[in-house]
Amino acid sequence: MRIIHDLDEMTETARGWLAGGSVGFVPTMGYLHEGHLALVRAAHQECEISVVSIFINPLQFSRDEDLISYPVDPERDLQLLSDANVDVVFIPRAEEVYPAQFSTYVTPTGPTIKRLEGLTAPGYIRGVATIMTKLFQLVRPDVAYFGQKNAPQITVVRKLLRDLNIDVHLRVLPTVRESGGLALSSQAYALTPVEQEAARVVYRALLTGKALIEQGQHSAAAIEKAMVDTIATEPLIELDYAHVYHPETFLVLKKVLPGAMLAIAAHIGRVRLLDNIVWREDANWLL
Ligand code: AMP
Numbered sequence: 001m002r003i004i005h006d007l008d009e010m011t012e013t014a015r016g017w018l019a020g021g022s023v024g025f026v027p028t029m030g031y032l033h034e035g036h037l038a039l040v041r042a043a044h045q046e047c048e049i050s051v052v053s054i055f056i057n058p059l060q061f062s063r064d065e066d067l068i069s070y071p072v073d074p075e076r077d078l079q080l081l082s083d084a085n086v087d088v089v090f091i092p093r094a095e096e097v098y099p100a101q102f103s104t105y106v107t108p109t110g111p112t113i114k115r116l117e118g119l120t121a122p123g124y125i126r127g128v129a130t131i132m133t134k135l136f137q138l139v140r141p142d143v144a145y146f147g148q149k150n151a152p153q154i155t156v157v158r159k160l161l162r163d164l165n166i167d168v169h170l171r172v173l174p175t176v177r178e179s180g181g182l183a184l185s186s187q188a189y190a191l192t193p194v195e196q197e198a199a200r201v202v203y204r205a206l207l208t209g210k211a212l213i214e215q216g217q218h219s220a221a222a223i224e225k226a227m228v229d230t231i232a233t234e235p236l237i238e239l240d241y242a243h244v245y246h247p248e249t250f251l252v253l254k255k256v257l258p259g260a261m262l263a264i265a266a267h268i269g270r271v272r273l274l275d276n277i278v279w280r281e282d283a284n285w286l287l
Helices: 007-016 036-045 064-068 076-085 110-116 125-141 151-163 193-199 201-214 220-232
Strands: 003-006 022-027 049-054 088-090 143-147 169-173 240-247 260-268 271-279
Touching: 003 007, 007 125, 022 036, 022 125, 022 201, 022 271, 036 049, 036 143, 036 169, 049 076, 049 125, 049 271, 076 088, 088 125, 110 125, 110 151, 125 151, 151 169, 193 201, 193 260, 201 260, 201 271, 220 240, 220 260
Parallel strands: 003 088, 022 049, 022 143, 049 088, 143 169
Antiparallel strands: 240 260, 260 271
């Protein structure tokens, strides 16, 4: 497994891959868990060369405290990636990614982005779009792997690839959960056992919505109310939103039909919990 820190070295290495077969790329912010590793394994199985980046992107954080307190464990990450037979781990340095004179940003706009701005932290969308554009330029992957859990991120990346004609195929894999249903996340590691138990209510609320739909309820208002009421049973959890969306446009739906996404964002202390399930067009659920 090769570890690359230098941007020039990454560019040179990627240039050498042009004739070497397909490149699968998993961008992460590190502190890896099974959710990341599912993406890494898919990249390894489906592509000739697998690349994982670890970079805590300062541009997508609106509060310095969140950036500073983001968990890190580089040694453990490298061991996990080595065990998964990853070919290259790209760990760029923040001062090289954003040097002092850096001033070019990728800023998605339009109605979908406007809706997403209401659901994400200030600067998040521009931060994600800018770093992903840079990483795609540096790594030059054929396929990029993302988890369904962070649906706003997927929408931003999909739009970016389309609008800027970036020739990367997007692969979205299901959310990986612990046995109690809580979606794995680097920050959820910081939860105490009591908080973790409380956090499980997010997935339970999504399943409550799913059960109602399966009983024939198609009113989004009724499903949203059931999700909100379920979250309210856990005093430690502060709800941001619980809505039924179109999974690509993030339009809030009134009537729930196949192709709808139930999404919840909530806080427990400083930790943000983000989760969704999708009632797919083929009427199967992506849980
Ligand atoms: P992050 O390190 O949080 O930026 O996440 C890196 C990638 O891993 C993103 O594509 C996330 O959607 C994905 N990811 C994070 N948590 C999970 C999970 N529990 N299941 C599947 N993918 C995940």
